[in-house]
Amino acid sequence: MAARRRSLRMRIAGLRFPLRAPRVDLTLPDRSRVDELVRLLNEPSVARFTLSIPYPYTKRDARAWIARADRGRRAGERLSLSIVRRSDGALLGGVGLHQFSEGSARAEVGYWLGRDYRGEGYASEAVERLLEVAFRDLALHRIEARVFPGNGPSQRLARRAGLRYEGRLRDEVQKDGRWRASLLFARLSTDRPPLR
Numbered sequence: 116m117a118a119r120r121r122s123l124r125m126r127i128a129g130l131r132f133p134l135r136a137p138r139v140d141l142t143l144p145d146r147s148r149v150d151e152l153v154r155l156l157n158e159p160s161v162a163r164f165t166l167s168i169p170y171p172y173t174k175r176d177a178r179a180w181i182a183r184a185d186r187g188r189r190a191g192e193r194l195s196l197s198i199v200r201r202s203d204g205a206l207l208g209g210v211g212l213h214q215f216s217e218g219s220a221r222a223e224v225g226y227w228l229g230r231d232y233r234g235e236g237y238a239s240e241a242v243e244r245l246l247e248v249a250f251r252d253l254a255l256h257r258i259e260a261r262v263f264p265g266n267g268p269s270q271r272l273a274r275r276a277g278l279r280y281e282g283r284l285r286d287e288v289q290k291d292g293r294w295r296a297s298l299l300f301a302r303l304s305t306d307r308p309p310l311r
Contacts, residue, residue, distance in 0.1 A: 123215060124191025126253045134196070134248055136240040141196040141210060143188070144181040148197065151206040152177040155229035164266040165227055166288055184211075191215070198228070198241045207232040210241040212249055212258070220256040222249060226272070233268065242276045243309070250304045257304070261287070261297040273300040277309035 133140035153174055155161070162170035169176055180195070187193035195211035208228035215222045224245065228238045249255045260278050262269045274280070278300035286294035 123253065124189075127188060127191050127194055130194075130248065130252060132196075133199070134244055135201075136244040138201060139207065139237055139240050139244075140199045140201050141241055141244060142199050144184045144195060144197050144209075146178070146181055148206050149174055149177045149181070152180070155206065155208065156227075158230050160230055161227050164263055164269060165225070166261075166290060168227065187213075194245075196241075196245070198237060200232075200237065205232075207237050208241070210238070210245050212245065212253075212255075214259075220254060221259065222253075222255055222257075223259045223261065224249075225260070226269075239272055239275050242272060246276060246302065255304065258302050260300045262300065264296055264298055270298060270300070275309060276302070277306060278302040279306070 133142045135141075153172055153176075156168055156172035156177070157170070158172075159170055162168050162172070184193070184195035187195065192215060193211060193213040195209065195213070197209055198207045199205065200207055206229075208226065210224070210226040212222040212224055224242060226238050226242050246258055249258055258278070260269075260273045261284070262273060264283070270280075279302065281299045281301050284297045284299055287297045288295050
């Protein structure tokens with residue numbers, strides 16, 4: 116298993132950034148964008164539908180996330196990226212792979228977008244590009260997404276990205292002191308890519 120882990124770490128280390136999608140670039144988190152992160156994430160609607168983003172969101176939270184993202188990437192444990200609009204360099208949100216499973220070539224995809232940038236297709240571009248890299252460059256076989264039941268836009272994004280609904284996981288996670296269900300979506304490397 117150690118060799119497999121090193122292999123994934125080396126594959127992640129071999130990625131070249133930015134990862135380019137039609138209108139957005141996926142970049143490594145940058146300390147110079149702390150204020151932008153705080154502005155985007157200090158929004159209740161982001162925290163409500165994500166598991167680990169706190170509200171209110173502070174500069175300390177942003178700096179800690181950037182440090183964790185860097186450590187996680189170097190260790191081959193996660194790949195957390197910023198979504199940046201190419202036309203003007205605006206930070207729009209984040210996308211990433213985490214929960215890597217050494218034995219099954221599996222990971223979980225997560226994504227969020229600032230409120231002002233939703234509904235424009237930016238998150239779909241970012242997720243589709245990251246899945247392409249996950250299957251082709253990281254040699255993953257299964258990508259999962261867990262979505263809270265009330266988050267219709269995120270469910271639709273998962274389906275557009277070719278992830279299939281696999282079921283409801285009852286009381287899977289705790290958030291804000293109570294148990295919450297998740298909806299499980301997944302895509303395999305052998306699945307047909309979504310139609311453009």
